[in-house]
Amino acid sequence: MNQYQDLAFVLFYEEAGEADRRYFLFTQNYGKISLLAKGSRKVLSKLAGCLEPPALVKVVWSIVHQPRLISAVEEELFPVIKKNPAALSLFLSLLKQVDEWTILNQAEPQLWLLLYNVLWWGEKNVAHNPEIIEFLRYYFPAQLLKITGFAPLLDVCAVCGSSQSLSHFSWSKRGVVCSLHYQKGDIVLSKKQRKILQALFQLPLSAFRKPATVKEILKEKIFLQLFFTKFTSLIKSDIM
Numbered sequence: 704m705n706q707y708q709d710l711a712f713v714l715f716y717e718e719a720g721e722a723d724r725r726y727f728l729f730t731q732n733y734g735k736i737s738l739l740a741k742g743s744r745k746v747l748s749k750l751a752g753c754l755e756p757p758a759l760v761k762v763v764w765s766i767v768h769q770p771r772l773i774s775a776v777e778e779e780l781f782p783v784i785k786k787n788p789a790a791l792s793l794f795l796s797l798l799k800q801v802d803e804w805t806i807l808n809q810a811e812p813q814l815w816l817l818l819y820n821v822l823w824w825g826e827k828n829v830a831h832n833p834e835i836i837e838f839l840r841y842y843f844p845a846q847l848l849k850i851t852g853f854a855p856l857l858d859v860c861a862v863c864g865s866s867q868s869l870s871h872f873s874w875s876k877r878g879v880v881c882s883l884h885y886q887k888g889d890i891v892l893s894k895k896q897r898k899i900l901q902a903l904f905q906l907p908l909s910a911f912r913k914p915a916t917v918k919e920i921l922k923e924k925i926f927l928q929l930f931f932t933k934f935t936s937l938i939k940s941d942i943m
């Protein structure tokens with residue numbers, strides 16, 4: 704039997720024809736896969752509860768004719784996140800990013816682990832520290848860019864390699880530049896802002912356990928929002 708089994712996050716699903724549904728899952732060992740769930744709505748409705756994103760499921764599928772969902776058993780349904788509209792909206796947007804940055808049938812173990820860690824962290828902490836929602840809005844894309852090889856240069860000047868007087872961020876150079884090499888259009892980057900970017904791109908989630916650390920980072924929320932919107936769209940225009 705051509706049957707496979709793996710742990711998977713449900714990214715999203717769409718109706719397929721009158722009775723079927725197509726699920727897009729992000730598996731631990733096979734990357735993103737697309738599976739057709741055949742059958743009447745009644746049959747599907749038994750499965751549907753555990754396949755509502757975000758959800759971690761143990762999934763079995765076959766590839767006899769086309770990849771087809773056989774069964775799914777819940778591992779974690781993230782009830783705390785689902786009960787919190789702001790958290791749910793954030794995590795759905797992270798799942799969407801995973802979908803955007805991955806192609807079918809290509810294993811992405813680091814990205815899988817990132818999603819795993821972030822979802823569990825959210826589930827355990829969002830009720831008593833809702834600020835992590837805003838924090839993950841920046842931490843997740845930073846880590847995603849790092850994993851995909853598109854992290855900006857933050858430690859030395861992108862032009863001369865100097866680690867002294869790094870004063871600006873250059874969109875065209877995709878990195879920090881020193882006071883001798885900044886050009887028109889580059890943005891001023893304070894020492895604190897650079898340190899925050901370094902932390903978001905370079906540190907594991909465990910470095911942000913203290914609510915005070917998250918609070919400190921979010922003082923630069925306006926800058927972070929601008930930075931990630933612009934930087935991510937530049938990288939996307941490079942590769943897509």
Ligand SMILES: [Zn+2]
Binds near residue numbers: 861862863864880882
């Ligand atoms: Zn320089």
